[in-house]
Amino acid sequence: MAIVGQEKMKTALILAVINPALGGVLIRGEKGTAKSTAVRAMVELLPSQETVEGCVYSCDPFSPERWCDDCAAKYGKKTGDKRIIPIKNRRRPLIELPIGATEDRLLGSLNLEKAMTAGESVFEPGLLAQANRGILYVDEVNLLDDFLVDVLLDAAAMGRNFVEREGISVSHPALFTLIGTMNPEEGELRPQLLDRFGLCVEVKGLGDPKLREEVVKERLLFEENPEKYVFERSGKEKELGHRIEEAAERLPKVELTDLALTEAVNISLKLGVDGHRGDLTVIKTAMTLSAWKNKKIDTEMVVEAAELALPHRMRRKPFQDVDFNVKARLAEAEAG
Amino acid sequence: MAIVGQEKMKTALILAVINPALGGVLIRGEKGTAKSTAVRAMVELLPSQETVEGCVYSCDPFSPERWCDDCAAKYGKKTGDKRIIPIKNRRRPLIELPIGATEDRLLGSLNLEKAMTAGESVFEPGLLAQANRGILYVDEVNLLDDFLVDVLLDAAAMGRNFVEREGISVSHPALFTLIGTMNPEEGELRPQLLDRFGLCVEVKGLGDPKLREEVVKERLLFEENPEKYVFERSGKEKELGHRIEEAAERLPKVELTDLALTEAVNISLKLGVDGHRGDLTVIKTAMTLSAWKNKKIDTEMVVEAAELALPHRMRRKPFQDVDFNVKARLAEAEAG
Amino acid sequence: MAIVGQEKMKTALILAVINPALGGVLIRGEKGTAKSTAVRAMVELLPSQETVEGCVYSCDPFSPERWCDDCAAKYGKKTGDKRIIPIKNRRRPLIELPIGATEDRLLGSLNLEKAMTAGESVFEPGLLAQANRGILYVDEVNLLDDFLVDVLLDAAAMGRNFVEREGISVSHPALFTLIGTMNPEEGELRPQLLDRFGLCVEVKGLGDPKLREEVVKERLLFEENPEKYVFERSGKEKELGHRIEEAAERLPKVELTDLALTEAVNISLKLGVDGHRGDLTVIKTAMTLSAWKNKKIDTEMVVEAAELALPHRMRRKPFQDVDFNVKARLAEAEAG
């Protein structure tokens, strides 16, 4: 379904898909602001991808440096290897973490059945394995157990899932775009967890009656006949998916200018953002924007990146919630 | 048993049965206001329905797009398929969620017995499966664990139950009319959960002594001889059931006018309802009212719909409970 | 053992035995006020009853509409059926719910032994099954887990026990007189639970020294030789039991007058009792009183009924406990 309005959220989602290394997106907003709908609509944008057939982690046949142990064992570690790798094309997966999913289901667990029958410990991959090279979506992430959020963010940061539990000591690739939504009325994330989300955007109910009517119409169209709706939109979306794919290809070639770097660090300093993770995310976001817009990096892009990467990292004033007005804060800092 | 007075509650229940996509009804009221009695009385109104014989989810033989995996496998996916589908007629089920029902029982679980004997994981469907195409009733929904409420509302919104737990990863159709009752004296639902109920009505003890006497008489009649009572009423009820059935058939053909849409969005804006879920539910409720009343949609219907769809979505004043006086709030907003 | 003084409690217990549909009695009182003794003394009053021999639920051979599934299967559903039903006479049971009884024991559970041996799930009935057609007594009901109280009251209201748990989905008749005692010093019941008890009486230590001496003497007599004591009293009690039996037979024929109904609703309105459950219980109590006293229903009986049925349903003043002075409140309401 089309997302009406909400430009910042759309940009953040697109950038996070182009560059999973940004560390995910946290979408904050009041109830009923179509956060979940927007995320689900993202799936339809995703270009398909090639995977090693038969691999439970859906390894990328062309990135042997990220292969799982099984692929590495089967197809050799060097790129030049002559073995034939079976390839499968698939839709990029959207894994939704159900709010009651257990730790076992998320991380993977011992396959008890096989353990009993065959007498060997077999690792049963979990949702993090399924999410490899796709999107992992957590609705109401602030209600998730702190420990699970931590595990998610660890895996998102490292692109790997490490499991150290009774009888299991394994790791596997888990490179995914993490998307969380939350309603801050229902409780905040711990600062340490907040900071580890790459980007953070706020969605508000639209104020413009025309846009709101459009939202309702789109939704009704969709509900009336989802298949037809999807089919008709797929043209436009394929185009968007195509643009995302191209941007992802351009990304490794984006060049960072010293000016942009200086600007990014200056902004962080002005806003009182202490950690280096802020600086780094602003720069990486600006570079992804550059790939997306297919333009050289410039000061404006750095500011746009800062608006996505710094709100949840700025020091809060007492009794104040996360402040998304990055530009105002910047102006204030420059003035005062 | 006949429901005396309480017109709003009756309307809400009828609309929710005509259109399960409204997202359920939340009935709020003090103790002893016959909330449960009213809901149980609804069952007797429900027209019977045709189901695929032998299907644990009671799939609709004429809606192959909603079939469960088993039905899809057995009877083909295209409507034009020539295979013979066995059909069974049944009363529409009223599933009551007992307050101590476990998550396993609600969602379904692994059938351990079969798992042990046959060595394969077999999914044992739960109450959500039984509730498919019927009514799921939760008394004292505010006392239910937040997690279970969330699961219920998820399933109600999607019309499917997704189970991701130890050794199980299945989904099945679960399209039901969710009805919850609660006594706000005993604790409120979280705002996020409140918002996800489609309609919300308040029942109060009747103030009119004549009506109260009538309630008592009806109840005594019923208790004296339930079968006779039901038999005698069944005439009237069949008529009502018939009208509901006709309305459900008219629903897909109801036309939304731009005026009604504009009005719905305006009302939401005036009442400070932020999310789009409010707008959407007002419109869908108005359309269902139009089907029920067999009249074109008009402004009045939109206001009536707003009275059912918005009370629990309006911003509350400090120290104030959910405010059901939608019209007064509207007048206030227009004045001020 | 004879109950000295405490007329209201005695009336409430007698009415609840005559008419289990009243919804049970809640006896409130400070420690050491012989609440438990009184309840246990009730058992000796109960006339014996006929049951279907071999039925674990002790079904009534003459009420086929309430038979359990087994009886229904064995002896046909229509009263006119020719099959021979074996009948057994038994004392009406007093089931005491021990304060640590588990949910399994109360509701029934899977018989694991049989499940393992025979490979089939066999339902092992619990205390609710044993209590069918008898009395279920819960001492210190306010200390019981809210969930178990809820289950008890559900079963008491419906006359059936519904079990929905891992691997079990059964229901069976559970029509019993629920009697709970509590010391409000040790914590209150939730309003919703309070409301669902039919009648509510307060016992106080007797103020009259003569009565107190009599209590002690009776108790000493009993402790000295329980069997002799019971034997000697059984004459008087049989007479009382006989009167109860006769009242129960008269009950279905009691006629409700419009005047009484109007009076009952008026009293509820004056006392600010919102729910219909109050009205209904006053009327049913008055009708049971009429059967007990073998007189036509009159205004006085309605007031007497209100004194038993409304104290726990009146709105409480701030910082005030349940107020048993119904008449004073009525006078106040009429005056002011």
Add this chain to the structure above:
Amino acid sequence: MAIVGQEKMKTALILAVINPALGGVLIRGEKGTAKSTAVRAMVELLPSQETVEGCVYSCDPFSPERWCDDCAAKYGKKTGDKRIIPIKNRRRPLIELPIGATEDRLLGSLNLEKAMTAGESVFEPGLLAQANRGILYVDEVNLLDDFLVDVLLDAAAMGRNFVEREGISVSHPALFTLIGTMNPEEGELRPQLLDRFGLCVEVKGLGDPKLREEVVKERLLFEENPEKYVFERSGKEKELGHRIEEAAERLPKVELTDLALTEAVNISLKLGVDGHRGDLTVIKTAMTLSAWKNKKIDTEMVVEAAELALPHRMRRKPFQDVDFNVKARLAEAEAG
């Protein structure tokens, strides 16, 4: 070991042994006041008793009305039965409830071993079974789980242990003298539990240096050579044990005078003790005193009994602990 001073505690313990129906003794006192020592010293006073040989509940061969089901089955229920009952003489047991004893161990449990081997549910009796016809001692009873205290007091009151748990539904005789000690600094018992202890005494550290020295000397003598100490004291103790035995035989023949009864009720009324349990315990205590002193019951005895039976039942003043100064309170009540 001899108990130096602490006359009231000694009297209470002696009376509770003579008459287990008094409902046990609660000894309250600060740390280090030799409460436990005193209780353990009681054991040595107890005369031996005859039991049915081979009976796990140590039934009394001469009280067939209290026999366990096994004894009843084996030796017939009527006293005149001709079967030979094997008899064994034993020390009366002192069962100490270790603070971490589990519910299973206290009440008894399913014998899993036998259940598995023999395929039948066998009840494995617990400490309550061992305590039958002896003394059950709980140190720091206020730290015990409320539920276990309740179970203990239930069993003590009824002389039977009822077990209703997974797969078990049995009862057996459990007539014991319950003795609990507690340090009120470490938390109070709930009023309901307090009230259910028959007698209640307070021990304080002795103020008289000579007595304290004597306590130390006795203890050192004991520790130096416990066996010798016990042997030497056994003369005196046998005498005391003998007197206790004689008193127990006299007890059933004690006659209650109306004067004493009136006096007992008057005292309760003056002290504001509401429940009848107070009256009853005063009277029973006075009667046991009469048996112990081998004198007719008189007013003085009633007052002495009240001092043991009422302190924990008097209404407490705000912020005040249990008040053992019964006589002062009486005087106050008479004056004011």
Add this chain to the structure above:
Amino acid sequence: MAIVGQEKMKTALILAVINPALGGVLIRGEKGTAKSTAVRAMVELLPSQETVEGCVYSCDPFSPERWCDDCAAKYGKKTGDKRIIPIKNRRRPLIELPIGATEDRLLGSLNLEKAMTAGESVFEPGLLAQANRGILYVDEVNLLDDFLVDVLLDAAAMGRNFVEREGISVSHPALFTLIGTMNPEEGELRPQLLDRFGLCVEVKGLGDPKLREEVVKERLLFEENPEKYVFERSGKEKELGHRIEEAAERLPKVELTDLALTEAVNISLKLGVDGHRGDLTVIKTAMTLSAWKNKKIDTEMVVEAAELALPHRMRRKPFQDVDFNVKARLAEAEAG
């Protein structure tokens, strides 16, 4: 390693080893005050001991009155018995209770393996069994679960471990010197538990720079080459161990004078120590001091004993911690 300074702690530890019946030592002090080091250094002082070979409780061959059931069964109960008892010499054990040790491990548990294989319940002794006739050391005893502390103190007081748990009902000798350390900054012990420790000393960081330097030097020497360090010190320590052994032999012959007893009781009374446990511990400590110093008991020894035995038993002033200034309190009491 040598303990520098901290004379009171050293005395308390020595006395507790000479006379385990003193009831253990509680060492209180801030973090980093070498409490644990001091305790571990004690082990090296302990003279070796003779045990019954093959006995899991390491029974003393020469104290048949304390034998475990197995030894009693094997070697007869009377000392004059002719059977040959195999004897083994061993170091006296120091058992450290790891902060996470389970109840099972402490008390002993059912040996499941043997229970399954051999079909009999075999008791698997725990740490209390290993500690018999040795030292049981608990670091951070205030962080231990209250229940485990209680069990420890019970066993320490009785010299036996009673286990009453699922399927187990055994007791065995457990006579040990209990040593606990704690940092009061991290929470206090309950008064009842405090009181049950025999002696209580406070350690403070040394104020004298020279002593502190010495501590560091000793520690560095030890860490550099523990074996050499121990070897070199063993001469001095053997001497100390020898003196401890001699004192233990003298202890049973120490004579208590009436003067000392009077003095002990007077001190307790002056300090407001209520319980008799205080009196008794002062006297026993004074007697152990007399054995250690090989001098007749005198007033000075009683005061020294009081300084070790009473600080944790004196009534505390509001908001005040345990007060180790016993002499000042005494002077105050005498003055005021």
Add this chain to the structure above:
Amino acid sequence: MAIVGQEKMKTALILAVINPALGGVLIRGEKGTAKSTAVRAMVELLPSQETVEGCVYSCDPFSPERWCDDCAAKYGKKTGDKRIIPIKNRRRPLIELPIGATEDRLLGSLNLEKAMTAGESVFEPGLLAQANRGILYVDEVNLLDDFLVDVLLDAAAMGRNFVEREGISVSHPALFTLIGTMNPEEGELRPQLLDRFGLCVEVKGLGDPKLREEVVKERLLFEENPEKYVFERSGKEKELGHRIEEAAERLPKVELTDLALTEAVNISLKLGVDGHRGDLTVIKTAMTLSAWKNKKIDTEMVVEAAELALPHRMRRKPFQDVDFNVKARLAEAEAG
């Protein structure tokens, strides 16, 4: 990856690697200050090490006094022994404790599989075993369960892991450099745990824009091509690793001067550090600094050591966090 700035942290980490007996390093800092990155970068500095091949604890072939029981059994206990010890060279391990690692996984546990198959209890070593002779890293150590922190610090202090749990009683070498990071905004460690960390440093976001830009550049370089980055840096790092190795070899020969010792104790006294652990750590740190700098120990080194070893041991002022300004506090103490 290179660590930019943060000199104190780098020094602390280097010293802790040179001398594991310092007791670990605690790194405190706000979110996003690259604490984890710094620690991970340490691994690349570590020189490789020789281990006994086949030993699960990776024992050092040249330190037989620290061998595990298996190595001791296989290769004899005396150094002069003739048996051939197989030797393997390995990278020094960095074990990261995942925040959800269980106690079992940390300490080791019973190998159930082998226990069942072979009928013997086999100890399955945990992460502490893997960490032997390496680095154990705990991110967000303040969020770890107190009990696990305690166990970690115990093992770190003793160089051994003692496991006393159901059916297991083993110990094995566990000599590792413990490194913990924490963000004090998210909760403090208990004082007792704080004190047991050897060194403690604070990291802050860099204030210098140039340094911050450098951090970002380094990180981008690393992410772009980790293998190349590591390869290129490995030259510099090998040099650093080499210097660390040399320092570790010099360490045992460092001589402590009396002047340094006096200075260390004086500093502790001036700062009000009570425990001896502070003194000892200052001295050991100064000695390690001396080995690292290859200079004789001098006053300056002692002060530098105090800055690393005392901040978390100084008494805190009310409402104040750990104060890293050791020099200022010293000056203050000397002045005032």
